[in-house]
Amino acid sequence: DQQVKQNSPSLSVQEGRISILNCDYTNSMFDYFLWYKKYPAEGPTFLISISSIKDKNEDGRFTVFLNKSAKHLSLHIVPSQPGDSAVYFCAASAIQGGKLIFGQGTELSVKP
Amino acid sequence: KAGVTQTPRYLIKTRGQQVTLSCSPISGHRSVSWYQQTPGQGLQFLFEYFSETQRNKGNFPGRFSGRQFSNSRSEMNVSTLELGDSALYLCASSLVPGEDYGYTFGSGTRLTVV
Numbered sequence: 001d002q003q004v005k006q007n008s009p010s011l012s013v014q015e016g017r018i019s020i021l022n023c024d025y026t027n028s029m030f031d032y033f034l035w036y037k038k039y040p041a042e043g044p045t046f047l048i049s050i051s052s053i054k055d056k057n058e059d060g061r062f063t064v065f066l067n068k069s070a071k072h073l074s075l076h077i078v079p080s081q082p083g084d085s086a087v088y089f090c091a092a093s094a095i096q097g098g099k100l101i102f103g104q105g106t107e108l109s110v111k112p
Numbered sequence: 113k114a115g116v117t118q119t120p121r122y123l124i125k126t127r128g129q130q131v132t133l134s135c136s137p138i139s140g141h142r143s144v145s146w147y148q149q150t151p152g153q154g155l156q157f158l159f160e161y162f163s164e165t166q167r168n169k170g171n172f173p174g175r176f177s178g179r180q181f182s183n184s185r186s187e188m189n190v191s192t193l194e195l196g197d198s199a200l201y202l203c204a205s206s207l208v209p210g211e212d213y214g215y216t217f218g219s220g221t222r223l224t225v226v
Contacts, residue, residue, distance in 0.1 A: 006154070036217075043116070043202055043217030044155070089154060099145065099168040100215070102155035 003027045004092050006103035015112050019077040023090035023103055026071065030092040034100065035064060035075050038087045047088075048075070080110045114139065116205050116218035124224045130191040133221045137184050137205030143167075144186040145215060146178060149200040158201075161186055162208070193225045 005024045013019045021035075031052035036044035050057040050064045050073070057064050063076045077084055087107045091100040117136040125131050137144050145168075146158040157170035161180035178188040184205075190197055200222050204215035 004154075009152075041219065043204070043219050045217065046215070091155075099157050099160055099170075101157060102147070104152060104154035 002104070003030075004090060004101050004103040006088075006090060006106045008106050009104070010107045010109070012109045012111065013080045015082055015110055016079045019075075019080045019084065019108055019110065021075040021077075021088050021090075021106050021108065023073050023075075024071060025073075025092050027092070027094070027101075028071070029094040030101075032093045033064070033066060033073050034091045035062075036089045036091060036102075037084075038089065038105070044089055077108075080108075082110050082112055084108060085110050116203055116216055118201075118203050118218035118221050120221060121219065122222045122224075124226060125193050127193055127195060127225055129193050130189065131193060131223060132187055132189045133201055133203075133223070135186045135188075135203030135205075135218060137186070137203075138216055141205035141207050141216075142184050143206045143208055143215075144180055144184065145204045146186070146188050147202045147204065148172075149202060149220070150198075155202065158188065190223075195225050198223060198225045 034049040035047040037047050038044040048059050048062050048064050050066050066073045087105045089102050089105045091102045119134045143162045145160040147155040149155050159178050160168040164180045175191045180186045200220045202220045204217045206215045
């Protein structure tokens with residue numbers, strides 16, 4: 001039972017353009033969402049988060065959007081840079097402090 | 113400050129053996145979580161410890177167990193290894209469970225079962 005789903009295993013984008021990574025969830029009890037980035041041979045690193053009381057959170061080139069009615073969140077990276085090439089995981093928890101449930105990951109490739 | 117340290121980085125074991133993986137959290141962090149990463153499955157939650165107590169447990173068989181020591185270091189053990197246990201095992205720590213900026217992960221232990 002995959003409660004958090006990232007249906008695109010990979011995404012390729014041109015440098016300077018927008019990258020949009022999507023994530024869907026099924027558990028309506030989730031109210032805290034995070035994005036992590038993972039390079040090969042390294043652990044995931046925290047990128048950005050959003051709580052269910054918001055529909056948008058922005059940090060530099062990264063913006064996360066949350067659509068609670070659709071149980072969907074997305075990560076926008078503008079402009080995309082080659083150094084952004086990594087695997088991106090979305091994660092959710094039912095309460096802030098609850099266990100994190102991760103999606104399968106989307107491998108982003110930003111081409112120069 | 114030092115990050116989350118996992119040892120060993122790589123491990124090869126034979127089916128039926130058992131293995132113990134170690135995780136040293138960031139100094140001062142008291143919460144440790146363990147995840148299994150396999151291709152196509154993402155990160156699967158194993159368990160979470162806080163102040164030596166297991167707070168949460170994922171849907172893994174009893175062959176997977178863990179513990180946390182008084183210095184917050186944690187170990188996980190897998191007994192009677194199966195080929196399907198081959199994966200990257202990640203440990204994450206935080207001051208307390210679920211901080212605003214999420215967990216800090218270690219680089220993982222790559223376990224290969226042959």
